[in-house]
Amino acid sequence: MGIKDDAVEVRAQGWRTLAALHGLIEAELERSLQGQAQLSVVEYTVLDALSRQDGWHMRMQQLARATALSASATTRLVNRLEDRGLLTRILCADDRRGIYTELTDSGNKLLAEARPVHDAALERTLAEAQQVPELAPLVDALPRLHAGV
Amino acid sequence: MGIKDDAVEVRAQGWRTLAALHGLIEAELERSLQGQAQLSVVEYTVLDALSRQDGWHMRMQQLARATALSASATTRLVNRLEDRGLLTRILCADDRRGIYTELTDSGNKLLAEARPVHDAALERTLAEAQQVPELAPLVDALPRLHAGV
DNA sequence: AACTAATTGTTGCACACGCAAATATAGCGC
DNA sequence: GCGCTATATTTGCGTGTGCAACAATTAGTT
Numbered sequence: 452m453g454i455k456d457d458a459v460e461v462r463a464q465g466w467r468t469l470a471a472l473h474g475l476i477e478a479e480l481e482r483s484l485q486g487q488a489q490l491s492v493v494e495y496t497v498l499d500a501l502s503r504q505d506g507w508h509m510r511m512q513q514l515a516r517a518t519a520l521s522a523s524a525t526t527r528l529v530n531r532l533e534d535r536g537l538l539t540r541i542l543c544a545d546d547r548r549g550i551y552t553e554l555t556d557s558g559n560k561l562l563a564e565a566r567p568v569h570d571a572a573l574e575r576t577l578a579e580a581q582q583v584p585e586l587a588p589l590v591d592a593l594p595r596l597h598a599g600v
Numbered sequence: 601m602g603i604k605d606d607a608v609e610v611r612a613q614g615w616r617t618l619a620a621l622h623g624l625i626e627a628e629l630e631r632s633l634q635g636q637a638q639l640s641v642v643e644y645t646v647l648d649a650l651s652r653q654d655g656w657h658m659r660m661q662q663l664a665r666a667t668a669l670s671a672s673a674t675t676r677l678v679n680r681l682e683d684r685g686l687l688t689r690i691l692c693a694d695d696r697r698g699i700y701t702e703l704t705d706s707g708n709k710l711l712a713e714a715r716p717v718h719d720a721a722l723e724r725t726l727a728e729a730q731q732v733p734e735l736a737p738l739v740d741a742l743p744r745l746h747a748g749v
Numbered sequence: 750a751a752c753t754a755a756t757t758g759t760t761g762c763a764c765a766c767g768c769a770a771a772t773a774t775a776g777c778g779c
Numbered sequence: 780g781c782g783c784t785a786t787a788t789t790t791g792c793g794t795g796t797g798c799a800a801c802a803a804t805t806a807g808t809t
Contacts, residue, residue, distance in 0.1 A: 458743075459719045465742035466625060466722055470645075473622040474668025476615060481767095491795090496619075511758060519623025521797050526759055528795085548757040548804045570608045573615055592741040593614035594607075630797090640765090660788060670767050675789055677765085697774045697787040 472586050476576050483572035488565035493518050493528060495569055498562040501538065501554045508541060508551030537561060621735050625725050632721035637714035642667050642677060644718055647686065647711040650703045657690060657700030686710060 477492055484490045490498070500517040501509055509517075515525040529552055532538050537558035541551040554562070577593070580586040626641055633639045639647070649666040650658055658666075664674040678701055681687050686707035690700040703711070726742070729735040 459723070461743050461746055462722050462726065463719065464746045468745060469618065469622055469625075469742065471668065473618055476618075478668070493795090512756090519620065519627070522758065523760080523798080524796050531795095546757085546805075550758065570612065573611055574608070577611065588745040589741075592738075592745065593618065594610050596617060596737045596741065597610055597613045642765090661786090671788065672768080672790080673766055680765095695775075695787085699788070 468585060468589050472580055472589055475580055475586070476573065479576040479579075480569060480572050483568050484565060487568045488561065490561070490565055493520065494532060495562075495565055497528060497532060498537065498554065498558055498565070499569075501552065502559065502562055508543075508553055510543075510549050510551060514552065532558070617734060617738050621729055621738055624729055624735070625722065628725040629718060629721050632717050633714060636717045637710065639710070639714055642669065643681060644711075644714055646677060646681060647703065647707055647714070648718075650687065650701065651708065651711055657692075657702055659692075659698050659700060663701065681707070 480492045480495075484492060484495050488495075496518050497514060500514065511522070511525055511529065514520075514529070515522050518525065518528070520528065529538065529540070533540060536555060538552050538554050541553055543549040543551050577590055581590045629641045629644075633641060633644050637644075645667050646663060649663065660671065660674055660678065663669075663678070664671050667674065667677070669677065678687065678689070682689060685704060687701050687703050690702055692698040692700050726739050730739045
C-alpha cells in the first residue's frame with residue numbers, strides 16, 4: 452500500500468460519506484416536504500432557486516443545473532409545477548429558443564409555507580447525522596464552507 | 601436578520617453545495633461505470649460493499665442502508681445482479697426471515713475491472729469540481745474527513 | 750445568401766424507484 | 780402451545796428519470 456493507493460481509498464471513503472449524508476438528508480426532506488407542503492425535494496429546489504433570483508427569470512437549462520437533473524426531467528418538472536399554477540413559462544424575445552420560468556404569486560405563497568418546513572427538517576437531520584460517528588466530521592465541516600454568510 | 605436566521609441560511613447553502621457535488625460525482629460515475637463496466641452506480645456500490653465485508657455475507661437490510669435505497673428497490677437490485685451471476689442469495693439458518701448475499705467469482709472479477717474505472721472517474725470529477733468556486737471548499741474538506749485512513 | 754454546426758427545449762420509450770399491502774418468520778406474554 | 784406484535788423480504792402499482800431522437804432557432808463559414 453503506497454501513498455498513492457491511500458489517496459484513492461481516502462477519496463472513495465469521502466465519497467461514501469458524502470453519498471450517505473446526502474441520502475439521509477434527501478430522504479428526510481422528501482418525507483417532510485411531501486407530507487406538509489405537497490412538494491418533492493426537486494420541486495422545492497426549483498421554487499427556491501427561482502425565488503433566490505430575486506423575482507427574475509431562469510432558463511430551463513439553468514434550472515436543470517440547479518437541480519442536477521437532465522433536460523427532459525426538467526421539462527416535465529416544470530410542466531407539473533406549471534399545471535399546478537406555481538410558475539409560468541415566458542417565451543424570451545431575444546433568443547426564441549430559450550424559455551424563461553417565473554414564480555407566480557401562488558408559487559411564492561407555497562414556497563413561503565414550505566421554507567420553514569424545509570429548514571426545520573434540514574436542521575433536525577443534520578443534528579441526527581451528527582450522532583453517527585461516520586457522518587459527524589462531514590456535518591461539522593459543512594457550515595464552515597460558507598461561514599461568512 | 602439575526603444570528604439564528606444566518607445559521608439557517610448557512611445550513612441551506614451547505615446543503616445546496618453538498619447536493620450539487622453529489623449530483624456531479626454521481627452523474628460522472630454513472631457514465632463511466634455504465635460505459636466501461638456495464639454497471640450502474642448503485643450496482644457498483646453493492647459489489648463494493650460486499651467485497652469490503654471480506655468475503656462475508658450481508659443481509660438485504662444492510663445493503664439497503666449501504667445504498668440509501670428502499671427495501672423494495674434493494675430486492676430488485678439484488679435480483680438483477682443475481683440474474684447476471686454476480687452474487688448469490690443464501691438463506692440463513694438461524695433466522696429464516698433473513699437472506700444473505702455473497703459475491704460470486706464472476707462478481708469479484710467484474711468488480712476488479714470496475715474499481716479502477718470508478719476510482720479514476722472519482723479523481724477526475726473531484727479535480728473538475730475543484731475548479732468550480734462554489735464547490736472547491738467542500739472538495740478540499742472531503743479528504744480531511746478520513747485523513748488517518 | 751446559402752450551408753453547416755451548435756444550442757435549446759420537447760417527446761417516445763424503457764426502466765428503476767418508493768409506497769403500501771402481502772407473506773413469512775421471530776420473539777414475547779400468558 | 781396460542782395469540783399478538785415486531786421484523787425481514789417480496790410483489791403490485793403508479794410515477795419520475797435518463798437516453799436517444801427530434802424540432803426549432805441561432806451562430807459561424809465560405
